Amino acid sequence: MEEISKVINNILKDVEMDDNAKTLLVRNLESTLKEKVDLSSLKTKLEILYNYEKNYLELVKEFKEEIKFASSIQEDLRKERAKFFAETLKEVQSTLKDSQVDSAVASNWVKELVSSYTKSLDLSGGLIEEHTLDMIGKIRQEAKQEVKKSKID
């Protein structure tokens, strides 16, 4: 704002008028201009934010099916992992026990089974995560491009 008062003072420097009146005029002009500049800057910022949010929502709408898909496969995997440890593994152990398999032998087999099963789940989880991150990257990229476009417009 110091700049504005300097500019006004420069403009008025050759104008002959009472010093008090000049100071009052400078203050009034300064205050009015400041208000206008602040409002204009706020409006611009709000417009950018609005466009960003609008474009983001449109992008989310555009990627809705993809987001639903990623979320559903993640959920399926989470459920499968939980079920394996909470139910299925117990069922396997109970089958081995009922069949009277030696406990040390059963334990070796179960150890390998758990290791193989969880590795397969981990690999699936890794692929899903990679896919989800790719999708988020795409949404972000498109959002950035939309903002750039709206700034230019």
Added chain:
Amino acid sequence: MDKNTLIDILTILKKGRKKLLYDFINEKTDIFEAMFKYEDDEQLMSLVIDKYFTEYINYHFELLKEIQNNHNLEINFSKVMLEFINHFDNLNKNSRYSEKLYYKVLQDKKNILEELISIGCSDREKFNQLKYIYQKDKRLFDREIKLVGETK
């Protein structure tokens, strides 16, 4: 990786897991018979375990055959399977009963997969090699189990 490739690979892995559970819960004869037959012989039991989990790995290649393959699927599938086999390989190295045969069987598959990935294309002949290995592995393990059994 495109969505269809992701779905295909996730389906293969899931079917593999289903098979594991099915075999255990339904008392698959091969496994349960071996559990009793070799319960006093850690070396033979270890061989039988290795044989079963080799078959489990190979089952994924069998499942791939059921899908309409494309280059993208084969390359991505190769990468996933290489990581999978590395897991078994690391387990095997840390195992007390590490078997040379199991190591070799895994290594053979790793070599083919690494080659496929490095050349960046799906080679029909190499994939066929992976598929025929299924029967070969089974036979090699059976021979080894017989040999070890006879020398006891």
